Amino acid sequence: xxxxxxxxxxxxxxxxVLPAQPPQWITPPITGPxxxxxxxxxxxxxxxxxxFVSLPETYSRxxxxxxxxxxxxxxxxxxGAGVAFLSSxxxxxxxxxxxxxxxxxxxxGLRSSMWCDSKDGSVPMETIVxxxxxxxxxxxxxxxxxxxxxxxxxxSMGGYGAARLGFRxxxxxxxxxxxxxxxxxxxxxxxxxxxxxxxxxxILKQVYGGDMEYFRAMSPITLAEQCAASVRGKLLIRLAAGxxxxxxxxxxxxxxxxxxxxxxxxxxxxxxxxxxPRALLAxxxxxxxxxxxxxxxK
Numbered sequence: 376x377x378x379x380x381x382x383x384x385x386x387x388x389x390x391x392v393l394p395a396q397p398p399q400w401i402t403p404p405i406t407g408p409x410x411x412x413x414x415x416x417x418x419x420x421x422x423x424x425x426x427f428v429s430l431p432e433t434y435s436r437x438x439x440x441x442x443x444x445x446x447x448x449x450x451x452x453x454x455g456a457g458v459a460f461l462s463s464x465x466x467x468x469x470x471x472x473x474x475x476x477x478x479x480x481x482x483x484g485l486r487s488s489m490w491c492d493s494k495d496g497s498v499p500m501e502t503i504v505x506x507x508x509x510x511x512x513x514x515x516x517x518x519x520x521x522x523x524x525x526x527x528x529x530x531s532m533g534g535y536g537a538a539r540l541g542f543r544x545x546x547x548x549x550x551x552x553x554x555x556x557x558x559x560x561x562x563x564x565x566x567x568x569x570x571x572x573x574x575x576x577x578i579l580k581q582v583y584g585g586d587m588e589y590f591r592a593m594s595p596i597t598l599a600e601q602c603a604a605s606v607r608g609k610l611l612i613r614l615a616a617g618x619x620x621x622x623x624x625x626x627x628x629x630x631x632x633x634x635x636x637x638x639x640x641x642x643x644x645x646x647x648x649x650x651x652p653r654a655l656l657a658x659x660x661x662x663x664x665x666x667x668x669x670x671x672x673k
Contacts, residue, residue: 398485398498399453400424407459409434409466415511419499426483426508428516429462431469431476441517441524443477443671446509448529448536450652451487457530457652464656473664475671477526478516482508487578490529490536491593494584505544526670528552530652531622535559538595538629541610542602550611550670553595555650559625561591596632603636611670612640617648617655641666 400422404412409430417424431442447461458481469476484490488500513520527548529537534556541551563575583590591597606612612633616626623644630642645658656663 396486398422400483402453402455402483405455405458407462408432410459410462413515415508415515417503417507419502419507424483424503424508427458427462427481428512429466429479429481430516431466431478433469433476434478434517438517441519443475443519443524443526444512444516445477445479445526445528445667446504447479447481448490448527448533448540449481449484450529450531450533453486454481454484454533460653468664473661474667477667477671478512478518480508480512484533484536487532487581489532489578489582489593490540491582493582494586494589498582501540501543505540505547509547522547523549524671526550526552526667528554529556530554530655531557531650535595539593539598541612542595542598542606545602545606545610548610550613550666552666553612553614553626553629554652554655555616555620555622556595556614556626556629557622559595559622559629561594561596563587563590596629599629599633599636599638603638607638611666612638613643613666614640615643615645615655615659617645617650617658619647619649620655621650 400420401414402425405427409432411428411430412425413428414423414425434442445465449457462479465479468474482504484500485498488498490500490504492499492501512518518524525548527537527541534553535558537551538553538556541548563579579585579590583593614626614630616623633640643659643662645655648654648658
């Protein structure tokens, strides 16, 4: 019998990780205008967990106003290096009138959680974000505590996380933004995997318990198929990856996958942009800001 492969099985990407370490639930502090490090008690992780929140310039002045929230999921490595830049990026855009004033929350996704509940239960990352962090933020800050006031976005591993968390929890978000997501294949093999297969094996063991069926079940590819009916017409979805990005071909195939599923979305492929969130966001131009404006008009 000839096995017909799904087109997304034919290529892959994996993100680099370090050897297994105890979860760093409290990350080093980062400073910046309007930027705060906060913590909450996680029942799921049995630990206190930190996150960063960027408050708009008007938050302390407009004390009766509630603000929408953008949840921004980082890539492999912890994402700390990008928090100050992204906080200023969104804060300045609001001051310039490019987007509505909004709170930006940067969850702590550890170095390589893949924004999944690990199979062995040791890192229940999806549960932490969806069941604990979002309710905590709504209880702690003046948020628009409904799906119309929430956007989910991420880059690289965070783009993978935004896709899978967004599809599985469409009732919580107005929009999801999937930037240079990876890994978007069903075999967990690709250029960077071939260069360092130990990295792939480490993530596969730590997150998915060495179980490829669990990996496939957690994949945005699988979840898009399972959740297509629940997201059609309900979520504003965008994909973006630069043409020089190692994730580009898989993101293009994922775009085609969503087309086949009749899941409406946009797909941007800026020419010459590599795997760099700053360059990608800048290359999207005003279309980037229009995405947030449109999401919050819904």
